[in-house]
Amino acid sequence: MFAYSARRRAGGGVLLLSLMVWWGVAVGDAGAELQQRGEYVFRIAGCKGCHTGKEEGAAPLAGGRRLETPLGTFLSPNITPHPEHGIGRWSLGDVSRALRSGESRESIHLYPAFPYTSYAGMVDEDIQALMAYLERVPKADKPNQPHELPWYLRYRPLLYLWKLLFHDPEPFVRQAEKSAAWNRGAYLVNVLGHCGECHTPRNIFGALDRERHLGGNPGGIEGDSAPNITTHPDDGIGDWSPGEIREYVRSGLLPDGDVAGGIMAEVIEESLEYLSDEDIDAVVTYLRTVPALED
Amino acid sequence: MHRWTMCASLGVAMFIGLTGSMAIAAEDDEGAIKYRQSVMKSIGGHTGAVYQIVKSNNPNKSHLQAHARALLDLTGMISAAFQRQTSGGKTRAKQKIWTDASGFKSAVDDVETAAREFDAAASSGNDTETAKKLDALLDTCKGCHKEYREKKK
Numbered sequence: 001m002f003a004y005s006a007r008r009r010a011g012g013g014v015l016l017l018s019l020m021v022w023w024g025v026a027v028g029d030a031g032a033e034l035q036q037r038g039e040y041v042f043r044i045a046g047c048k049g050c051h052t053g054k055e056e057g058a059a060p061l062a063g064g065r066r067l068e069t070p071l072g073t074f075l076s077p078n079i080t081p082h083p084e085h086g087i088g089r090w091s092l093g094d095v096s097r098a099l100r101s102g103e104s105r106e107s108i109h110l111y112p113a114f115p116y117t118s119y120a121g122m123v124d125e126d127i128q129a130l131m132a133y134l135e136r137v138p139k140a141d142k143p144n145q146p147h148e149l150p151w152y153l154r155y156r157p158l159l160y161l162w163k164l165l166f167h168d169p170e171p172f173v174r175q176a177e178k179s180a181a182w183n184r185g186a187y188l189v190n191v192l193g194h195c196g197e198c199h200t201p202r203n204i205f206g207a208l209d210r211e212r213h214l215g216g217n218p219g220g221i222e223g224d225s226a227p228n229i230t231t232h233p234d235d236g237i238g239d240w241s242p243g244e245i246r247e248y249v250r251s252g253l254l255p256d257g258d259v260a261g262g263i264m265a266e267v268i269e270e271s272l273e274y275l276s277d278e279d280i281d282a283v284v285t286y287l288r289t290v291p292a293l294e295d
Numbered sequence: 296m297h298r299w300t301m302c303a304s305l306g307v308a309m310f311i312g313l314t315g316s317m318a319i320a321a322e323d324d325e326g327a328i329k330y331r332q333s334v335m336k337s338i339g340g341h342t343g344a345v346y347q348i349v350k351s352n353n354p355n356k357s358h359l360q361a362h363a364r365a366l367l368d369l370t371g372m373i374s375a376a377f378q379r380q381t382s383g384g385k386t387r388a389k390q391k392i393w394t395d396a397s398g399f400k401s402a403v404d405d406v407e408t409a410a411r412e413f414d415a416a417a418s419s420g421n422d423t424e425t426a427k428k429l430d431a432l433l434d435t436c437k438g439c440h441k442e443y444r445e446k447k448k
Contacts, residue, residue, distance in 0.1 A: 220446075224446040225446060225447060227447075241351075243350065243351050244351075247346065247350060251430055251433045251434070251437075252433060252436075252437045253342065253346055253433050254343075255343065256339060256343055257338070257339035257340055257341065257342040257343025257344070257346070258339045258342075259339075259342070259433055259436035259437050259440055260437055260440065261437065261439075261440025261441050261444045261446060262440070262441060262444070262445075262446040263446070264446075265437045265438075265440055265441035266441060268437065269437065269441075
């Protein structure tokens with residue numbers, strides 16, 4: 001009797017241990033997968049470029065990058081997990097709110113230099129993955145610096161009105177009649193990659209002129225103009241072959257043999273180079289359908 | 296000769312000399328800009344042709360080595376073409392080329408090295424290696440343009 005009970009207990013113990021190991025491996029795999037997805041989202045969303053200073057040896061994601069725009073100079077914040085200067089105390093909900101509604105954990109309205117006007121369409125899984133990745137980057141003990149803006153733009157509550165007028169925090173909507181590649185491309189171009197933030201012109205209030213989507217922006221950031229990337233054959237990229245668009249996204253090579261420079265070279269190096277082949281094809285599929293606009 | 300005539304003659308001579316030398320200097324800057332732009336456009340022309348052969352299945356594969364050699368020769372001219380510091384003029388060259396001369400030299404050295412490796416790969420006939428070295432060459436072009444060239448206005 002005793003021997004039987006001992007065998008049962010031993011058997012139960014082995015089963016419990018096996019379940020614990022299985023659970024640990026499964027959770028570990030899921031965590032690693034989430035972080036891997038998070039790193040991909042982080043790359044394609046271009047977080048590093050804007051949130052890292054340009055000076056030699058600048059701590060990654062510690063902020064301080066100067067974004068010179070026609071409205072003034074914005075200094076990006078620290079998004080490392082530092083509890084005081086970064087987003088170490090932010091919950092997933094706080095990050096979601098910043099990305100979708102342009103509001104900080106402290107309910108401060110954020111300037112749209114942070115492209116929540118595009119990120120608002122991010123799917124929950126991508127935000128969760130991004131958060132999982134950002135939680136594990138090294139903390140940087142670097143305080144945020146104030147933006148350098150004219151006095152009339154420093155009053156943040158006005159951003160509430162700006163958002164009422166110009167920000168639509170709707171999630172990305174798949175178009176059922178379009179292919180999966182087209183929908184993925186639209187999501188990458190318009191949401192994660194936020195291409196329109198530079199390539200779409202803005203009105204006098206600094207809001208995107210959605211009727212001229214990707215139609216080019218002579219007053220881009222840091223003095224760089226952003227060209228028309230609609231399918232217009234002369235003013236846009238309508239005469240580029242799919243292979244030429246693919247090559248430009250991947251390496252920066254233009255069909256005439258020139259090679260990208262300025263901000264776009266940075267975007268390619270920090271972000272687009274990391275696109276999977278499947279996602280590059282999706283981007284090409286979508287870009288070849290963007291309505292043509294003249295300059 | 297009257298004293299005032301001599302003074303006037305001297306003044307006219309100085310004026311002609313000064314304006315003449317200014318014109319020559321301006322012409323030199325303009326010429327330097329046009330020359331380096333021509334060199335860079337030539338590099339772009341060959342790079343565009345190489346892309347069509349290496350990645351877009353253009354049938355003129357027998358031209359590849361000539362393009363690769365031209366790129367090697369032309370990238371070797373970049374340093375000399377940008378030696379003269381210009382200010383103003385119709386150019387997208389940033390002043391950083393001359394204020395950060397060692398950085399620019401290092402970036403151009405990278406381009407030359409990548410062009411040499413691309414030339415070797417093109418001569419080897421190994422398509423995979425050639426495509427890989429083309430990518431590496433494009434990376435160095437991008438690196439230089441990012442730091443030392445203004446974007447189109």
